[in-house]
Amino acid sequence: MTPEDVRRIALELPGATEKSHFGKPDFRVRDRVFASLPEDGNAVIKLTRDQQEMMCAAEAAVFQALEGGWGKQGWTRLLLAAADEKTLRSALTTAWRNVAPATLCKAFDLAVGDG
Numbered sequence: 001m002t003p004e005d006v007r008r009i010a011l012e013l014p015g016a017t018e019k020s021h022f023g024k025p026d027f028r029v030r031d032r033v034f035a036s037l038p039e040d041g042n043a044v045i046k047l048t049r050d051q052q053e054m055m056c057a058a059e060a061a062v063f064q065a066l067e068g069g070w071g072k073q074g075w076t077r078l079l080l081a082a083a084d085e086k087t088l089r090s091a092l093t094t095a096w097r098n099v100a101p102a103t104l105c106k107a108f109d110l111a112v113g114d115g
Contacts, residue, residue, distance in 0.1 A: 032099035
């Protein structure tokens with residue numbers, strides 16, 4: 001997968017917008033960041049600590065907790081070269097859900113048939 005794939009999938013999510021944080025592209029819903037694209041060609045996503053531990057353990061070649069305080073808050077590196085589209089889409093959707101308002105999540109679930 002590529003940064004362009006991240007951009008495409010992230011912006012398909014309801015209410016998602018692209019902005020910039022310290023000159024790096026990030027993706028937000030209602031001004032809350034759920035993913036970013038640092039210069040290393042990977043993505044960084046916002047997970048809960050439980051989600052982070054589970055994903056890093058299940059797919060260590062794809063997910064790595066960031067070092068330090070950011071990692072302790074759930075921020076996780078997603079190694080794009082090791083990810084497929086299904087994994088990337090699932091991870092971005094999970095990160096989006098972690099910051100999106102409940103009403104937006106519910107509307108999304110109904111739209112995709114999960115509700």
